Amino acid sequence: MSYLRAHAFQALSPSLLPDTEPPPTPPPSGTRPSTIIAAELAPIGVRPGARTETLPMNATVARVCERLAGSTRPQVSPMERGRVQIHLHADLDERRRWVLSHRLRRELTLVGWSVEADASGLLVHGWSSRSLEHRIRVLRLALSALRNLRATIDVVCTLTQQCLRQTPRILQQDAASSVLADVERDHLRWPIRLAELEGLPRSSSRPALQRQLDTTLELERHLQAACSRHMNVAGRAAEAMWRHLADGALEPAAARRAVIDTIGHELSSADRPTSTFQGQHTAINHAARRPSGTGWPSTGPTGTQ
Secondary structure (H helix, E strand, O other): OOHHHHHHHOOOOHHHOOOOOOOOOOOOOOOOHHHOOOOOOOOOOOOOOOOOOHHHHHHHHHHHHHHHHHHHOOEEEEOHHHOEEEEOOOOOOHHHHHHHHHHHHHHHHHHOEEEEEEOOEEEEEEEOHHHHHHHHHHHHHHHHHOOOOHHHHHHHHHHHHHHHHHOOOOOHHHHHHHHHHHHHHHHHOHHHHHHHOOOOOOOOOOHHHHHHHHHHHHHHHHHHHHHHHHHHHHHHHHHHHHHHHHOOOOOHHHHHHHHHHHHHHHHOOOOOOOOOOHHHHOHHHOOOOOOOOOOOOOOOOOOOO
16 A cells, blocks of 8 residues: 555544654755745745744744654654754654654655754754655545445444443433544544644745645645544434444444444435534644544644745
């Protein structure tokens, strides 16, 4: 399975695809930023900490670092020429440093930026034609994968069962809220990724890059709609699974089949009402919540000139 297909498929079946595939090969160490293929760079003269167009990019990089690094979150600093420097903690052992650097580089490349390793950690440049093309392909594959609502229903049934096993007297609303938070963060993933890009301008002075940025925005709108549909279905499935298990009328396997049959019938009808819980758990509406912890097994950009 190719790296691109694995990236998109993880949006639905993260436990099947370990998070170990390398990102697209970065430019060779020592390459001058001006020679990186189709990278969009800012004018010379930007100072660290200055209020310039680099700051939205800096904020987005910081959000990604917060999600992936957790308590070992690296220092993020704006640099000259519209770049952002990521300083990895010096006290990280070699293995943890490599893993974190790998994950950050892959995720930031997926945003559409050119990223390269340097002595202190990573250096994030501006928009890259190659990285944006990579993002477009991954978004299209994710949209294709998100046609499968059955996987989300299965995940919800498992999570609801685990929730009731751990807290037998939990209320339906509390159980649904917990399950939906896990689905959004660890199963779909894309709502969190898209939320991290809030406030990031997608603009470039180069027409070819601007066309790619416009394409990513359009695909992201479709992807957000697909994720909202999955969250809607997840809310109904969590409610139904809780009812079947809480009253003890059905065994877990029978309850799962009943939920799948019921939700499947609903999905075959048009314009079903939205779950009462879905609106509470859409990442675009609460971008500030970006949990970095682990949990159920796991599998989502503004420009500079």
